[in-house]
Amino acid sequence: MKSIRYFLCLLLLFAACRGVKAQDKPLSYPEILDQTDAAFQKANWKEVVHICEKAIAEGNDAFVIRQYLGIAYYRQKQYTQALPHFRKALAYFGSESITQEYLYFTLLSLGRNLEANAVAKEMELEEQTRLGLRPNRKWTFIYLEPGAKLSTLEGLKPMILTTFGIGHRLGQAMETYHAGNYIAQENNGFRYQQYQYYLLNQGLIMPNQTIETALHLVGMDGKNNAFGMEQRGIALYGGWRWTPAKWEITPQLTWTNLRTTLQTNTGTRFKDSTATTTQLGLALGYWPRIGKGRIWLGWQNELAFHKYETLLEDNSQTFFLMKARIWAQIHPKLNLTTFYYAGRVPLAAEDKGSLFLNAPDLTTKKWGLMAEFPLTAKISLYGVYQQEVKEKSNTPYQNHVIITGIKIKP
Numbered sequence: 434m435k436s437i438r439y440f441l442c443l444l445l446l447f448a449a450c451r452g453v454k455a456q457d458k459p460l461s462y463p464e465i466l467d468q469t470d471a472a473f474q475k476a477n478w479k480e481v482v483h484i485c486e487k488a489i490a491e492g493n494d495a496f497v498i499r500q501y502l503g504i505a506y507y508r509q510k511q512y513t514q515a516l517p518h519f520r521k522a523l524a525y526f527g528s529e530s531i532t533q534e535y536l537y538f539t540l541l542s543l544g545r546n547l548e549a550n551a552v553a554k555e556m557e558l559e560e561q562t563r564l565g566l567r568p569n570r571k572w573t574f575i576y577l578e579p580g581a582k583l584s585t586l587e588g589l590k591p592m593i594l595t596t597f598g599i600g601h602r603l604g605q606a607m608e609t610y611h612a613g614n615y616i617a618q619e620n621n622g623f624r625y626q627q628y629q630y631y632l633l634n635q636g637l638i639m640p641n642q643t644i645e646t647a648l649h650l651v652g653m654d655g656k657n658n659a660f661g662m663e664q665r666g667i668a669l670y671g672g673w674r675w676t677p678a679k680w681e682i683t684p685q686l687t688w689t690n691l692r693t694t695l696q697t698n699t700g701t702r703f704k705d706s707t708a709t710t711t712q713l714g715l716a717l718g719y720w721p722r723i724g725k726g727r728i729w730l731g732w733q734n735e736l737a738f739h740k741y742e743t744l745l746e747d748n749s750q751t752f753f754l755m756k757a758r759i760w761a762q763i764h765p766k767l768n769l770t771t772f773y774y775a776g777r778v779p780l781a782a783e784d785k786g787s788l789f790l791n792a793p794d795l796t797t798k799k800w801g802l803m804a805e806f807p808l809t810a811k812i813s814l815y816g817v818y819q820q821e822v823k824e825k826s827n828t829p830y831q832n833h834v835i836i837t838g839i840k841i842k843p
Contacts, residue, residue, distance in 0.1 A: 460488065460491075462495070465484060469481055469485060469488075469501050473501060473504075478506075478509050481504075482502060482505045485498050485499075500519075500531070507535055510542075512539050512543050513543065513678055513720045516543070519535055530557065533555065533560070537564075545643075547607075547643060550568050551606065553568035554569075556568075568605075571601050572601050573600040573842065574599070574600045574840055574842045575843070576596075576838055576839060576840040577595075577838060578838030579595050580596075580837065581593055581834070582618075584831070584833075590619040591618075593616070593618070594614065594615065594616045596612055596838075598610065598611060598613070606636055606637040607634060608634070611632055612631040614627075614631070615628055615629075622658070624657070626653070627652070627653040628651075631648070632647060632649075633785055634646045641675060642673070642674070644673055644674075645670070645683075646671050648667070649670075649782065651665070651666035651691075652666075659698060660697060660698065661696050661698055665692050667689070667788075668688070668690075668788040670687045672684065672685035679719055680718065680719055681731075682715070687712040688709075689711075689781065690708070691707070691709075692707050693705070693706045705744065706743045707742045708741050708742075709739070709740045710778060711738045712735045712782065714736070714754070715733070715735075716732070717732045718732075727761065728759065731757065732755075732756075733756040733758075734753070736754075737753070737778045739752060739778050750778075752777060752778040753776065754776035756783060758770065758772040765807075767805070770802070771801065772799075774799040776797075777795060777797050779795060795823060799821050801818060801820070802818050802819075803816070804816050813839070814837075815839075816836065817835070819833075820832070
């Protein structure tokens with residue numbers, strides 16, 4: 434009896450070993466396609482990924498395998514994983530419309546609009562029409578945002594601000610963004626008016642590589658019963674963004690200059706000063722895989738060299754700046770962005786040369802939250818709350834900024 438049991442155990446072990454060998458045996462190309470198509474029809478995206486990744490590892494690389502694999506990742510919202518497979522598929526068959534469509538929407542989902550537009554330009558006119566695309570469209574968006582800044586500092590009245598912006602394309606590989614801003618405020622008897630102009634250019638060098646330049650101009654005039662103040666500022670920015678796999682890597686350089694003049698109302702100048710800051714930085718972005726939502730993590734570090742000059746004073750200092758940012762789409766109709774900034778430099782620029790003035794008081798920390806509500810494919814509403822922690826004569830106080838806006842894509 435024992436010998437019979439022993440024989441049966443050996444027989445079962447032998448069958449199991451043969452089964453393992455059969456499973457480890459590479460599939461033929463027709464078997465790969467049959468199994469992949471069966472999993473695809475059931476929307477079993479994980480199984481599609483398993484079969485196709487195994488096939489590629491075994492040397493069975495082909496257009497249809499890459500297309501299946503890219504779609505399976507896309508359907509799981511794993512856009513960074515989908516992207517290289519769509520590109521590889523088009524390397525096999527460059528004019529295939531389904532792959533082009535998926536590649537276009539993958540790049541849009543990753544915020545790489547210039548690359549997406551380049552793909553749209555390569556589509557047949559019938560496909561562009563079917564998808565409602567206009568890659569030759571010059572105007573990309575317009576927006577309008579009113580807002581206010583409230584302060585806990587006594588004597589500093591609410592600030593009223595209004596911003597208008599437009600975006601447009603310059604050829605196939607460049608996008609430009611313009612914004613104009615007006616601010617009015619009263620501070621301890623001084624009445625200020627400030628005008629700003631911001632320009633950002635983004636040019637596509639090649640897939641995964643974008644060059645960025647920006648210009649920010651600021652003019653402010655203020656006066657009370659006895660004195661007047663005039664400020665003129667400029668910020669210049671340059672950066673190169675590289676986007677390998679899930680990462681975004683951007684080395685960047687910013688130069689900022691601010692001139693301030695104080696004079697009596699009769700025109701007699703009694704103080705001129707110049708502040709200059711040079712910022713060397715590295716910005717990193719990352720798309721992690723978290724559940725079914727979409728999230729982007731950003732981190733930026735900068736070394737700032739600041740110089741302050743008057744007729745009687747010349748002072749140079751070095752500062753370290755840090756900014757963290759998180760973007761998340763927790764629902765198709767709700768996008769959230771939050772950021773935190775820390776740095777004690779008296780004059781600095783952030784977000785691609787966007788200049789914020791800390792004069793006369795020092796900003797030490799900032800944090801904010803933005804909620805965007807896409808109403809349609811072309812219209813979005815958004816709201817922003819931002820808090821600034823500032824110091825006046827070593828006494829901290831806070832500013833609270835509230836902004837609402839509407840963004841329209843023509």
